[in-house]
Amino acid sequence: MKRKYLLAVITLALAAVGTVAAVGTVIAVGTAAGDPDQLSTARAATAGFHDVDAAVADGRGVLRDALGIACIDAPGIGGMGIHYVKGAIVGDGAIDVSTPEALVYEPQADGRLKLGAVEYVVFKADWDANHSSPPSLFGQTFNFTPSPNRYGLPPFYSLHAWIWEHNPSGMFAPWNPNVTCP
Structure with missing residues (x-):
């Protein structure tokens, strides 16, 4: 039983690492x-x-x-x-x-x-x-x-x-969450 629990924890940890790596890749591409x-x-x-x-x-x-x-x-x-x-x-x-x-x-x-x-x-x-x-x-x-x-x-x-204003969504994203219209 303990072995199955340990295997489940390791599997979840590896899945979490994979998810973080995938999200990091998407963020890096979006802010190239x-x-x-x-x-x-x-x-x-x-x-x-x-x-x-x-x-x-x-x-x-x-x-x-x-x-x-x-x-x-x-x-x-x-x-x-x-x-x-x-x-x-x-x-x-x-x-x-x-x-x-x-x-x-x-x-x-x-x-x-x-x-x-x-x-x-x-x-x-x-x-x-x-x-x-x-x-x-x-x-x-x-x-x-x-x-x-x-x-x-x-x-x-x-x-x-966005070469003159920082855009948290990425330099080449069309929408900038810091920009608002009156």
Whole structure:
């Protein structure tokens, strides 16, 4: 009887170790640091946009969803913030680490906007016309958003990179639990 009990305890302990190892692997993948050279390029290219007026001067405008909402969040999951998009490059079918299609700003309590992330966006049809697999940057494959979607856009690929604001969900997770919309 004692031997069966000991065997059961060892089996449970090994199962627990396996579970912890599996969870640790998932967490490590979700928080992957990305390609350091590409991250440096993205930071250098967007360092001048901490002031939202610089984004506007660069030809970027506020993206609103189909309901007219500018600050994008999902209660219980987190937020993205307000996207300042350069429309001319969204439809160009290309991805360039030094030219993100969107700069994502987090509303602050005092009304200011703080640059938190960049987002790379390409329409699926434009990308797929010249490529056999989804785009990737920073060692990360882009997310796919089908149509219909909350933005009223055709299907697209996108990747957020929280290069200016920590995201507990991971640098490349779309939703940041630290970001809220008023």
